[in-house]
Amino acid sequence: MTDLIERFLAGERRALSRILTRVENGTPEGREYLRQLYPRSGRAHTIGVTGGAGSGKSSLTGSLAAELRRRGHEVGVIAVDPSSPFTQGAILGDRIRMQDLVLDPGVFVRSMASRGALGGLAPTIDDVVAVMDAFGFPYVFIETVGAGQDEVEIAGTALTTVLVNNPGTGDDIQALKAGIIEIADILVVNKADRPGADVLVSQLRALLSLAPSEGRDVPILSTVATTGDGVPELVDAIDEHRAWLDSSGELDKHRRQEARHQVLSVAQRILLERVRRETSEDALAELVAQVAGRGLDPHTAAEQLVEQGELV
Amino acid sequence: MTASPETTAGQKIRVLIAKPGLDGHDRGAKIVARALRDGGCEVIYTGIRQTPQMIAEAALQEDVDVVGLSILSGAHLELFPRIVEELRSRGLDDVLLFCGGIIPEEDTDALEAMGFSAIFRPGTNTRDIVSFVYDNASSE
Ligand code: B12
Ligand SMILES: Nc1nc2c(ncn2[C@@H]2O[C@H](COP(=O)(O)OP(=O)(O)OP(=O)(O)O)[C@@H](O)[C@H]2O)c(=O)[nH]1
Ligand SMILES: [Mg+2]
16 A cells, blocks of 8 residues: 555556556545545646537547647546446547547546546546646646536536537537536637637627626637647636636635535535445335335435434 | 435446557447446447557556457457567556457467467357456456
């Protein structure tokens, strides 16, 4: 255990990789690694890349990482793809769009499955981000699963949220309906080589003018992720957002909100695990049967579950 | 983070499915990837045209338990030893290695000596591949 931590601190990528697995799995060992490494996190600029399925999140993340490498920075990437709700398996394919980075020793790409988490990320995403951060990457990208309408968890996990839109897909209407636009610190119109990009930019600008501004104008940038067009400007915008977070006091606010959210959600998980541990399968089945038969409502049943002891 | 109540922390078998070299036959690799996904594994698919270094580096970054190589071009005896060497040089000597595709019977011994635990040829039922992984891989 200390051996792996030492190798991690010496910058050994294999040690990072092994610790990530344990932390992702949330094993007791993984939690101990997190406990030791957490104080070293908090330095990275964490950037969420979200948007519809196939909008170019992975391609864009790859181009952003390449541009940051040209500027001399090391980059960590965490790419989340969905787990099958039926088999709990997953095909993680985001790497395919980041091929040029594979052999760059200044880049580390890790794929994660959503493992049943709603919200576009994975149950232990914040822990995994903290480990990447603690390893010393100054930039850590987090690609969400192809988000639909209410996958907004990323705004808590990342300091800067980039929302990727495409021309000709009705993304403006989607954004309006879902309110997902409210989590965006930067709006991107990717696939700007396709018709309709200018129209989408002006539609998004009109939408933004309706939203309450928080002392900062949300920039809208056009990119072609596959060629890198517009990517340097996007990196500049990402850096500017970080500078604004620092100078406006929003950074501290974000960190406190996020810490509160994490503490409460872990508490929730611990309570749930306790209930599951202290309830026998038979007692649970009995309650479930009563609810299914409409003899008992779900709230009363859950209260009975939580009133431990009686059911064990 | 919001998770469904039945989701628990857990270990999953992580598998890298890779296509080395210039071989563009990717149907088999995709079918195997999907079968393993349906069997409950987390499968990282690299896409085609991977060099030995790229495959080993992906295996390292993804901390996979299993590396599966798919090859139909006939270049396995050239490429596979280099992949094994790249894995070893990164300290990945405990991954389970297996492969499939157009691989003549007479190459079986050479591949086993390199560390490949199994070879699956055309016509294999993917259920056998999934069972092989569950019987032989240890997740952590
Ligand atoms: C379809 C096909 C193509 C398609 C490929 C489409 C695609 N995107 O995949 C096209 C038309 C593009 C094509 C092109 C060529 N092909 Co072709 N092709 C075939 C063919 C007819 C079927 C392959 C296939 O898709 N099978 C279906 C899949 C599901 O089966 P599979 O890949 O074997 O996978 C199964 C198992 O092998 C195993 N498996 C496979 N991979 C893995 C990996 C792991 C980890 C595991 C556990 C198991 C496993 O599990 C799978 C499920 O059972 C084969 C002949 C044959 N009968 O195999 C020739 C064949 C593979 N092609 C051949 C050749 C020569 C070519 C070309 C060079 C032809 C040319 N001169 O242009 C080009 C090269 C293209 C390139 N860039 O590589 C030769 C290869 C000869 C050799 N190795 O000595 C073959 C064997 C035909 C022949 N008899 O000559 N081809
Ligand atoms: N024309 C064009 N195609 C692009 C652009 N960006 C990405 N693509 C293509 O769009 C497809 C999807 O790209 P990805 O980067 O995989 O998109 P994604 O949002 O990560 O997809 P998921 O993770 O599956 O939701 C690929 O075929 C890319 O090559 C772009 O700017 N222009
Ligand atoms: Mg992607």
